[in-house]
Amino acid sequence: MERVKTGIPGLDEMLRGGFLPQTANLVEGAPGTGKTTLGMQFIYHGITACDEPGLILTFEEFPQQYYNDAANFGWDFRRLEREGKLRVMMTSPEVSRADLEQVGGRLERLVRQMGVKRVLVDSLSHFERLSEDPAEMRAIVYGFINGLKREGLTAVLTRENAALIGENDAADDSLGFLVDSYILLRYVEIESAIHKALLVLKMRGSDHDKGIRRFEITERGLEVRAPFEGQEGILSGSPRRMVDSFVQAFVRR
Amino acid sequence: MEGQDMELDLTGRLMADMDPQLLDFLQHKVNTFVKWDLVRFFHDNPHTTDTAENIARYAGRSVDTIRVELAELARAGLLEESRLGEMTVYSLTADAATRDLLARFVAASDDRQFRVKAIYHIIRGTR
Secondary structure (H helix, E strand, O other): OOOEOOOOOOHHHHOOOOEOOOOEEEEEEOOOOOHHHHHHHHHHHHHHHHOOOEEEEEOOOOHHHHHHHHHOOOOOHHHHHHOOOEEEEEOOHHHHHHHHOOOOOHHHHHHHHHOOOEEEEEOHHHHHHOOOOHHHHHHHHHHHHHHHHHOOOEEEEEEEOOOOEOOOOOOOOOHHHHOOEEEEEEEEEEOOEEEEEEEEEEEOOOOOOOOEEEEEEEOOEEEEEEEOOOEEOHHHOOOEEHHHHHHHHHOOO | OOHHHHHHHHHHHHHHOOOHHHHHHHHHOOOOHHHHHHHHHHHHOOOOEEEHHHHHHHHOOOHHHHHHHHHHHHHOOOEEEEEEOOEEEEEEOOOHHHHHHHHHHHHHOOOHHHHHHHHHHHHHHHO
């Protein structure tokens, strides 16, 4: 089956070639883990390697922030905007949602005019202020995601997780059911150093790598490396060496 | 020279060496500091479409103030006001000439001398 490649070394292999077309893909993590960088790389790769114009919907940061952040990786977003291959649009969840529900809305016109194929929504967390009722909130996000799919877009949606390390906070996990794939970025502490871990929690309609892999943000963007080996309890944020657990469980003292 | 005469003289000098189009822009379109902030915001975010409430949040101003100023900017032709469902939303005008004038204003306001003159005109206009 055709795949939508992220262009992120290591991640496409974990996704068995990339995201499935016209799907919603959630990237969740604590501040600074690289959610937006992953999303920008997905957009940049689409434009430059796959001839797939991209759209960035930002609900908080000004476009200038994206131009600057992208420039740090050598991605010239301003030029891509001038060339009509990228649009960075600052808006709000309620306006973009209402717009997607309109026939001939701004987003629909933009998608048609530019031939947009990929979208980064940064971030889904901002929908949380639209309703305190989890059921209503779920319906709102579901409608928004369906609107993106109706436009034929493959979406990366970021979501903040306040927990810097260790267990997730009590965020509404029902959002995980609404998306087609769910990628988790985590900080983990190993031998007094902080590392970053990436896990593909789910991928609807496809096999995927179940391993927890180390990743780094380099001058070229995200690079997913080898799995953590000889460690367990990675997602707890404080993994143990497996040999220590074995000794603790089986070796008589 | 009397105080009023001095002010007229200063006004005359400040107006004399300002681009007439930008002067008109200041006198009739961007005649408050809030409007100045708003047009700068839309210049920096030309693809934004949003409600007065959200624009107030981005601009760090009260929504009551912003609502009035946005409506005036729309009447002046700098912004477009439209309905989206039950919401009133604002976006930058698509008119190329107006966008060009705004870009010239923003570029000019990077110059300190222009800013001083523009501030003077706005303060004078609000009295």
